[in-house]
Amino acid sequence: MASEFKRTLVTAALPYANGPIHLGHLAGCYLPSDIYVRFKRLKGEEVAFVCGSDEHGMAITMKARKEGVSPREIVDRYHFMMRDALADFGIAFDHYSRTSSEAHHKVASDFFKTLYDKGVFEARQTDQYYDPEAEQFLADRYITGTCPRCSHDAAYGDQCEQCGATLNPTDLINPQSTLSGATPVLKATTNWFLPLDKFSDDLRRYITSHPEWKPNVYGQTLSWLDAGDGLQPRSMTRDLDWGVPVPVQGAEGKVLYVWFDAPLGYITAVQELKGQDWETWWKDPSTRLVHFIGKDNIVFHCVVFPALLMQHGGYILPDQVPANEFLNLEGQKLSTSRNWAVWLHDYLADFPGQQDVLRYVLTATMPETKDNDFTWADFQQRNNSELVAVLGNLVNRVMVLNHKFCGGRVPAPGSEPQDLEALAAVAIQSARVSEALEAFKFREALGHAMDLARVGNKYLADEAPWQTVKTDQARTEAILGVATQLVAALAAVFEAFMPFSAERIRVMLGGPPALTFADLAGTGPWVPVGTALGESALLFQKIEDDQVEAQRAKLHAASAANPTSMTETSTPLAPLAPEITFDQFAPLDLRVALVLEAERVPKADRLLKLTLDTGIDRRTVLSGIAEHFAPEDVVGRRVILLANLAPREMRGIESQGMILMADNPETGKLAFVQPDGDLPVGATVR
């Protein structure tokens, strides 16, 4: 498949240094990349595997500001935390770098300078939004407003998540700073833009030359080229003081856009790893470049980064970008801000030494083609009925039988037809595993590996050495010889998926040499006959109901406690709105009203039509609460009504006022604001 390539450079998305690593990161990116790399090494191919912390960008400066520390302190904290967590799970990077290093600053700076000197960028003086209260220019992500295309009222400055439009902050209607809540003001500044629109044809040629990409990657990438007006120029610099300074005269106070500098971290990491030889890995067309990422990164790795590489010249382009979808947790999206996550360091504290159980379960439910759900019940079941019952049990019974009947040494395998058939399964299954992994089908590959353990269990049941031992010692040893070879092969077949367990199997087998997939394609032996076996130990432990229950309880407790000030990164509480005067407040006529009737509005999912008694009149008010309350739930409630709001017609019905509701930021649920005590209908609120 990749025969024209001599070596493979594998990158895993640089994790952003503003929080720890959770199970979604592992399943989406780090685990598949690690499995792939380990597999390639087992095939004897030359591979380099790099990653590192992504440490720039405004989100980090904001977190630092919030905690009253420097950005450096933030990135140091998470850089080491992430690096260690990934290492603890056996993610075998050849090098883990970081973008705040001097080396990376030079790489990014030089890369930018080269493009600049080539005249690739278009310098544009533009009016950018500036937050007068926070005294800084605002990153796209920190401005919200109404989308000009679909009128969504919470579009971000770079993108509208509702209609998918790519935006510039100035496109937004009614912009607001999410830093201070202030209305940002326009201020002139010069930035350097990458005219992606000019590169559309090249990009299209590049992408359509890769129809083998996964449908989600290929489709989404092309849709960016085809969408609306096509690609738009993007600014590659920002007005910010944390990042790689723009290496251009007159660019003081500006840094490279984090999405410009982050992918270059892959280059820095290879330079640090390979020294002088780095160009072999980045510029020789016989090197295959593979990016493992989550689906949120597709556009940058398939459009922006290739465009940069093309314009620079001399670099190879990504040949494969096997992006995964997202992993949910117990039916809900993982969320750092809501603390709905399983952190890697937490998992290891509760399940010490059981990295492979999580690696196995996450591989078996990997979101390869669509979003998937991780549940603790599934985790328990897969551990108990697959790892313990099928794989662990086989290894254990072979060990025990060997010690019992064969003096603890590896016996010579038999050569009856059924013996040869069982041994042949190694070549067959390992070939299937190999084929699936070459195609980035990790779930399927894992299933083929587990099938080999099933072959072993069936072989033992069929041959029953505990029976033959009563009459035929030679046959007994022959059977166990076959079974032991299968176990040795299993260590190799599972190596890429569960390296810790594979190593433990090898230790139990007396430390045979590590195998390659070429070895597995043969007929063995995979552990030398006569080798003295080591101590037998259980490979996997059963997981009991109370452990699973404890994990679920922990998850919900952490979510409920939701220490937003500690973990908040993406969806903070709504910022304080701009100051108003009493004179601006006074005109509001707020009063207590009683809901007399309520009914759903046809063809509107959210609207309830309410009939209210305000004390002075009866009126109809439409309220967008149908998703949270049934009509019968609201009849008889006393509510707070904004009574002098101008009437507005929706769905052909005139709404005469507005009910006040509170929005629970944790759950997103609406709640009534209710008058305390026995306030009469018509009472005013001030």
Added chain:
RNA sequence: GGCGAGGUAGCUCAGAUGGUUAGAGCGCAGGAUUCAUAACCCUGAGGUCGGGGGUUCAAUUCCCCCUCUCGCUACCA
């Protein structure tokens, strides 16, 4: 209402350029067995492949309509 994705065994999912008895793992039932973490091995039950219509010799697979689920959206939080 609109856009997108999807509805295949109790559960999680494969699959089918349309063509003999639609698959896997788990779960369940029965059997066998005892080397093994009551695990393993065998057998079985269980599906009108969401519903209806169309094209076709033949559709679960193609087309249309409907329905339900999920995400987002239009609609005063």
